Amino acid sequence: MTAEQQTYRLPDDLAANPVLSRWVTVHADGTIDVRVGKVELGQGILTALSQLAADELGIDLDRLRMVPANTRYGPDEGLTAGSLSLTRAGPSVRAACAQVRARFVAEAARRWGVGAEELTVRRGSIRAGDRVTSYGELAGAVDLDVPADPRVPPASGDGPVFVGTNSPRLDLPDKIAGRPRFIHDLRLPGQLFGRVLRPPSPGATLRGLDASRLEDLDVDVVRDGSFAGVVGPDEAEVMRAVATLGDTTVWDEHDGLPDEDDLPAFLRTGPHEDIEVVAGGPAPAGPSLRATYNRPFIAHASMAPSCGVARWNEDGTLSVWSHSQGIHNLRAAIALLLEMDEDRIEIEHAESAGCYGHNAADDAAFDAVLLARSVPGHPVHVQWSRPDELAWSPFGSAMSVDVAATVDESGAVRSWEYDVWSQGHTSRPGYAGVPGLLAGAYLDRPWRYPAPADPPLAAGAGSVRNAVPIYDLPHRRITGHRLLETPIRSSAVRSLGAFMNVFAIESFMNELALSAGIDPLTYRLMHLTDARGRKVLEAAAKAAGWGTPVAEGAGRGIGFARYKDKGAYCAVVADVEAEHDIRVRRLTIAVDVGLVVNPDGVRNQIEGGATQAASWTLKERVRFDRRRITSDTWETYPILRFSEAPEISVELVENPGTPSLGAGEAAQGPAAAAIANAVTAAVGVRVRDLPITTEAIVAAIESSED
Amino acid sequence: MKQTFELIVNGSRVRVETHPDTSLLHVLREELDLKGARFGCGIGLCGACFVRLDGQVVASCDTPIWSAEDKVVVTVEGLAPGDELHPVQRAFLDEQAAQCGYCISGIMVSAATLLEQNPDPDEQAVIEALDRNLCRCGVQRRAVRAVLAAGSAEVTE
Numbered sequence: 001m002t003a004e005q006q007t008y009r010l011p012d013d014l015a016a017n018p019v020l021s022r023w024v025t026v027h028a029d030g031t032i033d034v035r036v037g038k039v040e041l042g043q044g045i046l047t048a049l050s051q052l053a054a055d056e057l058g059i060d061l062d063r064l065r066m067v068p069a070n071t072r073y074g075p076d077e078g079l080t081a082g083s084l085s086l087t088r089a090g091p092s093v094r095a096a097c098a099q100v101r102a103r104f105v106a107e108a109a110r111r112w113g114v115g116a117e118e119l120t121v122r123r124g125s126i127r128a129g130d131r132v133t134s135y136g137e138l139a140g141a142v143d144l145d146v147p148a149d150p151r152v153p154p155a156s157g158d159g160p161v162f163v164g165t166n167s168p169r170l171d172l173p174d175k176i177a178g179r180p181r182f183i184h185d186l187r188l189p190g191q192l193f194g195r196v197l198r199p200p201s202p203g204a205t206l207r208g209l210d211a212s213r214l215e216d217l218d219v220d221v222v223r224d225g226s227f228a229g230v231v232g233p234d235e236a237e238v239m240r241a242v243a244t245l246g247d248t249t250v251w252d253e254h255d256g257l258p259d260e261d262d263l264p265a266f267l268r269t270g271p272h273e274d275i276e277v278v279a280g281g282p283a284p285a286g287p288s289l290r291a292t293y294n295r296p297f298i299a300h301a302s303m304a305p306s307c308g309v310a311r312w313n314e315d316g317t318l319s320v321w322s323h324s325q326g327i328h329n330l331r332a333a334i335a336l337l338l339e340m341d342e343d344r345i346e347i348e349h350a351e352s353a354g355c356y357g358h359n360a361a362d363d364a365a366f367d368a369v370l371l372a373r374s375v376p377g378h379p380v381h382v383q384w385s386r387p388d389e390l391a392w393s394p395f396g397s398a399m400s401v402d403v404a405a406t407v408d409e410s411g412a413v414r415s416w417e418y419d420v421w422s423q424g425h426t427s428r429p430g431y432a433g434v435p436g437l438l439a440g441a442y443l444d445r446p447w448r449y450p451a452p453a454d455p456p457l458a459a460g461a462g463s464v465r466n467a468v469p470i471y472d473l474p475h476r477r478i479t480g481h482r483l484l485e486t487p488i489r490s491s492a493v494r495s496l497g498a499f500m501n502v503f504a505i506e507s508f509m510n511e512l513a514l515s516a517g518i519d520p521l522t523y524r525l526m527h528l529t530d531a532r533g534r535k536v537l538e539a540a541a542k543a544a545g546w547g548t549p550v551a552e553g554a555g556r557g558i559g560f561a562r563y564k565d566k567g568a569y570c571a572v573v574a575d576v577e578a579e580h581d582i583r584v585r586r587l588t589i590a591v592d593v594g595l596v597v598n599p600d601g602v603r604n605q606i607e608g609g610a611t612q613a614a615s616w617t618l619k620e621r622v623r624f625d626r627r628r629i630t631s632d633t634w635e636t637y638p639i640l641r642f643s644e645a646p647e648i649s650v651e652l653v654e655n656p657g658t659p660s661l662g663a664g665e666a667a668q669g670p671a672a673a674a675i676a677n678a679v680t681a682a683v684g685v686r687v688r689d690l691p692i693t694t695e696a697i698v699a700a701i702e703s704s705e706d
Numbered sequence: 707m708k709q710t711f712e713l714i715v716n717g718s719r720v721r722v723e724t725h726p727d728t729s730l731l732h733v734l735r736e737e738l739d740l741k742g743a744r745f746g747c748g749i750g751l752c753g754a755c756f757v758r759l760d761g762q763v764v765a766s767c768d769t770p771i772w773s774a775e776d777k778v779v780v781t782v783e784g785l786a787p788g789d790e791l792h793p794v795q796r797a798f799l800d801e802q803a804a805q806c807g808y809c810i811s812g813i814m815v816s817a818a819t820l821l822e823q824n825p826d827p828d829e830q831a832v833i834e835a836l837d838r839n840l841c842r843c844g845v846q847r848r849a850v851r852a853v854l855a856a857g858s859a860e861v862t863e
Contacts, residue, residue, distance in 0.1 A: 042806025042843055168802060175807030176795050178742020178782035182808065185741040235736055236728045303746050303754055303808045303842050353808035354843040386747040600802055604845070608805050611844025634751040634840065642836040645846035 007150040013037065013092035017075035018147040023096035024057075026104070026144070030124055030136030032059060035067045036093055037077025038085045039325065040171060041355035043605060043664055045085045047169045048597045049093050051162035056097035056155065058121030059135065061162060066170060069349040071331050079326040079428070081357070081492065082460055083567055083662025086597060090660055095154040100144060102152045107142050108133050121156070164656075166600035171351070183307045183323050183350035184383060191309075193235040194371035194382040195242040197228040197249060198392055199442070201628040202487055203256040206442075210248040217241050222374050225444035229371045231380055255626040256487045264294050264400040267421040272481040277457070277464045280477025283406055283415035289515055290404035293504040295690040297395040297622035299631070300360075300493060301639055304353030305384040306393065308365030310372040317344045319379075322365035323352035326428065330362045330437075333429035334369060337440045337447070356612070358428045358491035360384060360393040363438035370439055387632035392438065395622055396493030397423035397452070399463070401504040405473075411516020412526060415475035418467060420504075423483045424452030425462030425496040438489075452490045454482055460564045466498035466669060469505050470562050471527035495665040498563060499613065502669020503676065503690070506559040510677045511686065520558055520677065521546055532655065533562060536569040536590045539653050544573035544588035550681075553579050557677025559670035568593040568666035569653070572610060574646075574674035578682040581694040584614050584646040584675055591650060591666060594658040602663045603650045609667035610648055615640035617672040619691050711775050715740070716784025722771065730774050731755045731766035734781060742782035742811045746840075753839030756812035757781045763819050763838075782811040785818050794818045797856035798849070805843035813839045817853040826857045 010018065017023070017037070025033040034053045040046045046066040054061050067074070077089055101121055108126045109116040111133075119128045126133050174181040199206065206226035214221065219232035219241045228249070230241045258266035309321040318340075324330045327347040335342040352361065364384055372380035384392075399422040406415045429436045432450045440447045454462030461467075464480035480497075513523030521541050528534055537560050541547075550556050555578065560571040569592040577583045587610050593602055619638055623631035631637040672690070680686045685700040710723050715738060722737045729748075734740045734757070743766050746754030750765030757766045758780040766779075785792035791799070794817045804810045813836055820827055820835035827835070832853045841849070 042808075044805070166802075168799070169804070172799060172802065172804055172807060175804060176798050176810060176814070177789075177791065178740070178811050180741040182741075182744070184745065185735075236725060236732045240725075240727075301842055303752060303806070303840065304744065305746075352806070354806035356842075383745070386749070386752075604802060604805060604848070607847065608844030611846060612842065615844075633749065634747055639840060639842065640844075640846075642833050642839065642841075642846050642850070645844070648847055 005151050008154050010148055010150060011091035011095050011154065013075060013077045013088055014095050014148055020096060020099055020146060020148060021144040022073070022075045023093070024100045024144060026100070026135050026139040026142070028136050028139045030134055031063050031065060032057060032135060033065050033067045034093065034097070035069065035074035036089050037069055037075045038080045038089045039069050039349045040351050041080060041325065042353065044169050044598070044601045045080070046171070047167055048086060048601055049089060050170060051165070051167050051597055052090055052094045053097045054162050055158070055160050056094050057101050058156065058158060059124040061167060063124055069327055071327050071347045076328045079329065081325050083563060083664045083666070086660040086662055090597070091154065096148065098154055098156050099148050099152050101156055103142050103144070104135055104138050107138050163597050165598070167598055181351060182304065183309065183321060183352050184304060186309055186321060186350055186381065188309070188311070188379040190377065191379040191381055192231050192233055192375055193238045194229055194231045194368060194380045195238050196367045196382065197242050197245050198388050199226060200251055201253050204251040204253045206249065207252050208250040209245070211245065213244050213248060214241050220374050221245065222371050224370060225446060226442040227370060227439045229367065231371050231375055253627055257624050257626050260624050263296060263398045267398060267400045267483060271484045273484055275454070275464050275480035275482060277467055277478040277480060278476045280417070280475060283417060283475055286406040286408065286414055288404060288406045289512060290402065291508055291511060291688060293401045293507060293688045295399050295500050295503070297398045297488065297490070298493060298616055298620045299390055299395055299622055299637055300356050300393050301390060301637060302353045302355065302359055305386055305389040306360035306364035307352060307383045308368035309379050309381045310365065310368035311379040312372050312376045314377060317346070318369065320345065320347040320365050320369060321350045322347055323350055323355065323361040324365060325355060325358065325361070329429045330365060333362070333435040333437050334366060337366070337435045337437060357493040358394055358426065360389060360438070362429050366437040366439050390637050391629035391632040394427055394489045394491035397425060397490035399497065399500040401500065403504055403508045405508070405512060407512065407516065411512065411518055413473045413512065416469070416473045418478045419481065420463055420467055420497065420501060421481045421483070422463035422497060423486050423488065423490040424454045425490065425492055426455055427452040427489055427491040451484050451486050461497065463497045464501070465496045465564060466501045466561055468565060470530060470533055470565070471524070472529055473527065494609070494612070495563070495668040498561070498665065499616065499668045499672060502559065502561040503672040506561065506670065506673030507676050507686070507688065510557065510680065524560060532592050533560070533569050536560070536592050536653050537571045539590035539651050540571035540573050540588055543590060543649065543651050544575070546573060550575065553577060553682060555678040555680065555682025557674045557679070557681055559673030559677060561669050563666045568661040568663055570606070570666040570670045572667060572670040572674040574671070574678040576675060576678040576682055578679065578697070582618060582679060582692065582697065583644070584618070586647045587614070587671060587674065589648065589650045589667060590653055591663065592653040592655050593663045593666070594655050594661045596652055596654070596656070597660060599652055602652060605663040606650045606667050607648045609664060610671040611640065611645055613668045613671035614646055614675060617675050617690060617692055619693070621691055711771050713774050713777055713779055715779045716781060724771055726770060726772040728771050729767050730757070730769040730771055730779070733771050734766060740781050740783050744808055744811060753812040753816065754809050756815045756839065758815060758819055763816050782814055785814065792818055793856040794821065794853060797852040801848050801852040801855065803845050803848035803852040805845055809839060809841045813841065813849055817856065820853070821857055829854060
């Protein structure tokens with residue numbers, strides 16, 4: 001060899017977890033286990049990653065098993081969040097599998113005395129001419145307890161077999177047959193059941209616990225400060241016991257919650273941390289427009305109550321099963337709370353119902369840890385109640401936005417000023433250096449948790465996520481104001497601040513367009529040079545028949561954004577009817593997510609995101625009085641029903657030469673703005689406060705007539 | 707005080723010993739190890755636990771076992787015999803009409819029951835039949851398409 005061999009930069013997650021056996025295990029029967037640090041949240045990520053893995057390994061999908069993430073055996077890839085799973089894990093899984101394949105090829109080549117370049121790998125068979133072997137045959141001879149080799153190319157160079165196809169979801173056959181699959185179905189030897197007696201209000205403290213009425217029941221009562229719960233072998237009995245205990249327990253409560261009917265005032269009364277996103281200068285004089293937009297707190301409202309399982313082992317180690325988005329962070333948080341060594345805790349991911357951000361998964365896991373302490377050796381399975389799920393999971397923060405613009409004689413924007421007030425969008429385990437787990441704040445030695453934080457700007461921000469419009473606007477000033485004191489726990493809900501910021505920006509762009517007498521699509525294109533963005537906007541408009549007439553009482557509106565400024569482009573056209581109430585009939589969507597690994601998977605994520613955004617936009621609002629969260633059933637926290645779900649079409653604007661961008665959160669903001677703009681087109685007034693209910697529209701009409 | 711109850715679940719007569727107020731859902735999941743019906747809210751508002759009881763779709767979380775005595779219960783596992791899939795289940799796979807899949811057992815029970823009564827329903831009938839089922843991931847339109855496809859499939863079979 002004359003020149004030094006080329007080396008490649010390892011993808012970040014593989015560089016951080018370089019040992020190949022963390023990612024891949026090859027079995028003698030030819031099946032291959034792939035472990036990733038990303039977890040299945042109902043979004044289909046393991047299916048998409050399996051397509052990448054199968055292509056790089058050169059095997060069929062049915063020979064490959066995606067193993068649940070585990071803190072001891074699998075790679076640490078941080079959180080499964082931020083629409084980054086394919087962007088981050090994709091290249092690492094791919095490169096890890098290419099590394100494994102190269103090692104198997106090298107072993108076969110060595111045995112046959114030929115050059116590795118003469119070998120091919122197809123459907124698990126490794127061949128050179130007439131000679132053939134397989135992954136299974138070589139499994140015992142190839143050591144994967146080795147670090148990734150930077151001289152191995154990050155991809156085999158073979159064309160895609162599974163990437164780009166509609167591979168069916170790996171997990172759906174079980175779920176459709178009704179087979180056990182969820183953490184709720186997990187039953188371990190010796191398992192007991194636990195329930196937590198949550199306080200009646202966030203500020204409550206436990207004064208007296210009277211367990212005398214439980215004497216006939218086969219349950220243990222656990223108490224630590226204001227944390228209380230029940231453990232026993234029969235789940236039904238445990239549920240009866242915790243209900244009985246609730247009837248006799250005395251709590252000290254006080255009023256501490258803000259006025260739900262004046263959240264903007266609450267959010268705008270500091271103290272704040274100001275986040276200077278774009279510093280800006282003095283605005284030029286000229287005709288100006290300004291508007292204020294608000295949204296309430298919203299709930300995850302997952303279909304399943306959160307659940308956790310924990311077992312204290314005889315050697316003092318702790319085993320935990322959780323549907324957490326970040327099992328390594330959860331492990332660190334538990335270690336911090338219990339003052340124990342992280343290495344003595346093992347956490348395995350188990351699937352739950354849809355996860356749309358930082359819900360109560362981590363909290364439920366820690367509840368199980370606390371209850372299991374009283375019964376060493378027994379796994380304790382803790383499931384939350386529906387009221388606790390709706391009232392005690394962290395909320396998506398209420399937000400309030402002021403936006404003002406000056407325009408020139410053509411109506412084009414000359415300056416743009418934007419202020420957003422919000423609570424922080426993360427209180428995930430480990431945020432601000434505290435454990436963050438709910439029960440930790442109620443123990444005999446309670447942790448005091450600071451107000452929710454925001455991810456740093458470089459990591460996509462929180463309150464100011466998507467606060468910078470994609471449009472070419474001169475003289476911008478964009479500032480966030482994060483509330484530093486609050487009694488309400490908020491954290492990441494799908495798209496964080498982007499939902500509200502895109503709703504506000506795209507509503508205001510429409511107001512500016514209408515004020516200038518310019519078609520809203522044209523107005524956007526006037527201000528947009530980003531070529532991919534223009535293509536997506538035009539694709540959605542074309543598919544929706546933008547510019548064609550709509551029926552009497554109907555309206556059409558458009559919304560657009562590039563998620564996190566560097567993620568997927570998404571444009572939504574909404575068709576609504578406003579006869580007796582508001583009906584979103586159709587959402588026509590175009591999206592550019594870069595390289596598409598699984599087209600149907602992208603469509604499903606976009607359809608689901610837009611449907612959920614329609615629910616937030618039209619219906620959702622966390623309710624509370626000055627003491628308690630009151631929206632704790634599906635009647636008090638209604639979500640979109642089948643009869644209200646819009647028809648959705650999704651056009652994938654292909655961009656295969658570019659990296660994959662996540663699809664999970666792209667549709668949220670554009671869908672909300674499109675609906676709001678369509679409502680204005682239909683009824684002639686604008687609703688600037690979410691949710692856009694029939695009552696809100698009637699109020700807007702009445703106030704416009706004043 | 708525990709009592710003995712008999713009922714017919716997915717074609718088999720079963721006996722369970724439990725408190726009369728114990729929910730049918732608990733009996734199915736814990737006593738009979740049928741995990742297809744799922745706990746969602748406990749008061750019959752979300753549909754994740756829906757099963758068929760004497761031909762009617764009911765919320766098993768909200769049905770005390772005493773009221774199911776001697777009745778015929780069909781869960782998602784029993785929509786089709788053995789390991790076979792019901793046309794609705796096949797259509798849900800074909801349409802990939804799920805994301806997390808937690809709500810779909812109840813949705814498929816509602817849909818299969820509709821098709822028994824109305825083998826080729828139109829879209830409005832499907833939407834009405836599923837309107838008691840909640841889905842948070844947003845696969846409602848896929849589910850409707852799947853049920854419509856299963857409906858016409860049943861007619862042609």
